[in-house]
Amino acid sequence: MTVASWVLMQQVFLYLVATFVNSSNVGKFLLFSDLHYDRFYATALAANEHDAYTKGCNESNAPLFSKYYCDSSRELVESFVVNAAYACPEPDFIIFTGDATRHDIFKENPSETVYDAYDFLNKVLRKKFPNTPLASLPPIDLGNNDFDENYHEDVSSLKPCLLGANGSLPLSTSNWLSNMATYFRSRYFISDEEAAVFSCGGYLSRQVIDGLHIIVLNSVLWSTNLRTSTYSDVSIEEDNVDPFGQHIWLIEELTNLRGAGKKAYITGHTPLIVDVGIAETHLSRYYDTISSFSDVVAGQMFGHLHSNSLFVSNKLDDELPPIIVIGSISPSNGNDPTFSVVSYDRGETKFPLDLTSYTLALDEDIFILEGNVAQFRPLFSSLLEFFGMEALTNVEVSNLAGRLITGGSELRVKYWQKWNGLPDHSNCSDDVNCLIAKSCTIACGLSKDLYEHCNQHKALGFDNMGCSLPLFAYEVAEDPPIQKTLQNMLVYLDLLVCFLKLLIVAAIFIHVMRTEPD
Numbered sequence: 001m002t003v004a005s006w007v008l009m010q011q012v013f014l015y016l017v018a019t020f021v022n023s024s025n026v027g028k029f030l031l032f033s034d035l036h037y038d039r040f041y042a043t044a045l046a047a048n049e050h051d052a053y054t055k056g057c058n059e060s061n062a063p064l065f066s067k068y069y070c071d072s073s074r075e076l077v078e079s080f081v082v083n084a085a086y087a088c089p090e091p092d093f094i095i096f097t098g099d100a101t102r103h104d105i106f107k108e109n110p111s112e113t114v115y116d117a118y119d120f121l122n123k124v125l126r127k128k129f130p131n132t133p134l135a136s137l138p139p140i141d142l143g144n145n146d147f148d149e150n151y152h153e154d155v156s157s158l159k160p161c162l163l164g165a166n167g168s169l170p171l172s173t174s175n176w177l178s179n180m181a182t183y184f185r186s187r188y189f190i191s192d193e194e195a196a197v198f199s200c201g202g203y204l205s206r207q208v209i210d211g212l213h214i215i216v217l218n219s220v221l222w223s224t225n226l227r228t229s230t231y232s233d234v235s236i237e238e239d240n241v242d243p244f245g246q247h248i249w250l251i252e253e254l255t256n257l258r259g260a261g262k263k264a265y266i267t268g269h270t271p272l273i274v275d276v277g278i279a280e281t282h283l284s285r286y287y288d289t290i291s292s293f294s295d296v297v298a299g300q301m302f303g304h305l306h307s308n309s310l311f312v313s314n315k316l317d318d319e320l321p322p323i324i325v326i327g328s329i330s331p332s333n334g335n336d337p338t339f340s341v342v343s344y345d346r347g348e349t350k351f352p353l354d355l356t357s358y359t360l361a362l363d364e365d366i367f368i369l370e371g372n373v374a375q376f377r378p379l380f381s382s383l384l385e386f387f388g389m390e391a392l393t394n395v396e397v398s399n400l401a402g403r404l405i406t407g408g409s410e411l412r413v414k415y416w417q418k419w420n421g422l423p424d425h426s427n428c429s430d431d432v433n434c435l436i437a438k439s440c441t442i443a444c445g446l447s448k449d450l451y452e453h454c455n456q457h458k459a460l461g462f463d464n465m466g467c468s469l470p471l472f473a474y475e476v477a478e479d480p481p482i483q484k485t486l487q488n489m490l491v492y493l494d495l496l497v498c499f500l501k502l503l504i505v506a507a508i509f510i511h512v513m514r515t516e517p518d
Helices: 004-021 074-087 109-126 173-182 191-200 243-259 281-293 381-387 394-406 409-420 432-444 446-456 481-514
Strands: 026-032 093-096 204-209 212-214 263-267 296-302 310-311 323-325 338-345 354-358 368-370
Touching: 026 074, 074 109, 074 338, 074 354, 074 368, 109 173, 173 191, 191 204, 212 243, 243 263, 243 281, 281 368, 310 394, 310 432, 354 381, 381 409, 394 409, 394 432, 432 446
Parallel strands: 026 093, 212 263, 263 296, 296 323
Antiparallel strands: 026 338, 204 212, 310 323, 338 354
16 A cells, blocks of 8 residues: 555545544433432331322322322332433433432431432432443432431521632531431432531532533522521521532532633523522522523423423523433322433533433323333434424524413423423413413523513513513414525535545545555
8 A cells, every 4th residue: 555545545544533532522311300219118107298299109009100199209219210211221421410319308306308219219320320430420409308307407607608719628517418418428429518508508419421520409498498507597588698618618619610711501490480489589699600601501300399391590601501300200299200311412511402302191091111120211303302402502492482382382391391201281272361471481491580570561562671481473484485494405405515525535545445455
């Protein structure tokens, strides 16, 4: 083979390698929430949060994979993890957004019940994801049920949990958090610093891959339902109150990440939106913070609602990712168990790009994969295709909110009944006011003022409050025909260029193979 031919072969090889590397810039991670594992399911001590619906949860012949309005059985949790391992056998990392513990924890030893739930979750995840390092497994994310009582967390300090000037670790003033950090030190925490920060405030930050941190917020601290004793005479809605200094700590952490040129996913249990019990003052402070760090925040993910949802993050640019709320494993709200596999950019942005949701329809025949493992089936392969979106961005979710009103019943059924999945949404399809209220939450749900203005001006549409919901009085804007034609021509041109590249590569290989050696 001539030197020229060898150089040519090297160039082809490097081209193919570059193509492969470029395609590998899309990674995947597992996203799930609200496990609500009930170790007493199918016994007299089963959780019984919804008295009107839960007949059968405490019976010995209760359905193996749980039932609507009950918490998760052991078999349901194990089935979820087995299916997650089939769907994404080598995730870059795993995110869990809280509430591992069953409802009604006060019926039994609370700490034992909480610890048992997180122990069980850790055990089944490590068994099915043996190659996933501890740093990439989900850290503890405290939901409102992960305490000795619902929403009961004694706020014993208003100081942020920061390292001292000499590198000294922050001190804990919370027995509950301190005991959790001590008990789970080797199973959930990757360093003494991470454990100390959690012990101090119930929040933490961890690098899961090169250049990307997961910031886990203690969202219970900002809830209007929070029950505390040490600072019981101080309203958490006052502007100067910062439970465990979480706001200050968040700013410090984002500042450090910006200085290091890194990105962050912000996660927590309760979504930071209106009408879910988050104090308005904390919503305002949080969104003022992340709008100042829009170059760092690459994604926001929460749980708690037991339903899949998307929300526009109004204070961030249109082309930045929206808020993702993931549904629950537990069917305790009458929902089907669900989890998602999220595709994301491993490159510079780290943005979530798309996701696939998997569900177990409890009202249909359940297919058994192996032993006592039920099959979760994909609801769709691509969220973007399912909802006709161009990208997972704020502007596309805003447009989706408008189309959920003007776009016909098929889209509404897809979103509210199939993907969102809560039974109380099934009667909303023909109620215009109901649909508008829900779309206002999707597009304008980050503050009470934005939401109320949107809902009150539904006849005219939303215009000047910084919320980009399309006008309700008109059909959702379509691209002009000439613009659509040009877009289609560009797509076909790209395909033609790719085809020509393949022909060139093939021709080079044929030339090299036919070249006689010297």
